Amino acid sequence: MSETWSTADYALIVSLGSATISLFSLGWNVWSKFIYPKPPVRMSIGTSMALGGQGKTVNHLEIQNLGFVPVRITQVFGEIEQRDRNGKKQICIPRFYTNWPIDSVGMAIGTGGPMLLEAGSAKNLYLVESPEDFRSVTRFAAKDGFGRTHYVPKQKMTPFRKYYRLKQ
Template sequence: MTTADYALIVSICSGVVAACSLGWNVWSKFIYPKPRLRIVFCAITIIDHVTAPEDRPRYLAVNITNHGPIETTVHSFSVKFSRGRFKKPQFAYITPIHDILRPEIGIGIFGGGLPKKLAVGETFSLYFPFIADSFARDPLSRAGVSDVFGRFHKISRSDIAKVKAELTKEFGDAPLPGMADRPS
């Protein structure tokens, strides 16, 4: 083989790679685009001018932002609990607070305004109680929201760790959920 033959083989391979790249870009951007959701999980305090600082209500908030390229609908909030090394994890839907002024009223897994259609650039928040037996104190391995495309958008592990630290700081002496009635 001569140098010209090698050059021809390399240029054909480059053309195939470029054609595959073009096809993938057209497919992912125009034919079947999927939205990207950014999710932030944090402990918040609601401040108003009437409530004393020690009586201000605290909540766990999940802020969801649609980064596009198309709109989507968020269906539910779910978590995955680790149950040990050799056991299958447990999945659960968590009910958000439907009305912050009356947090004791729930309406099922689709509470808190779910399902919610999000346009590109729109933000939506889900609120959960900041209490000693919160789901966030359990051994979470994953948490996030599901959309209409069947995609699960995860909360970062660092956000989960920060919320666990806040709950531990506030309720460190309280037993973990489900642990109070277990024998030692």
């Protein structure tokens, strides 16, 4: 046996390395897609008006589960423009109506979680009107049971923020 490596020896090492990488990626794909899937969650913000009501409109957050497995939403919050002393973003817990449009008086703080969203379902949370609170909110978000944070897209937050900036 000679001490020098031939081209076949190098080819064997390269092919073993690529086989190892491909087996790892196959295992990762099976794990992330089938064994432990994390469903995508979409958030949006809009305005609702009760039919037959007094014409009162209310802002609502909609949280949709677009995946094929249930997802638990643990917290719904808003991010504020100001940062704390350490430079971290501050959050606020918004107030939601508990039984809108039937009852526009009952409200609770932090009723946006925990909630279980089944596959393909959505949940609307109706925000209590408070312009002084909404002026400093940059965007709303929801945290799921996997620890991921889902945000309302910026293009949907822009009209909301402009409306409350003009109400000063």
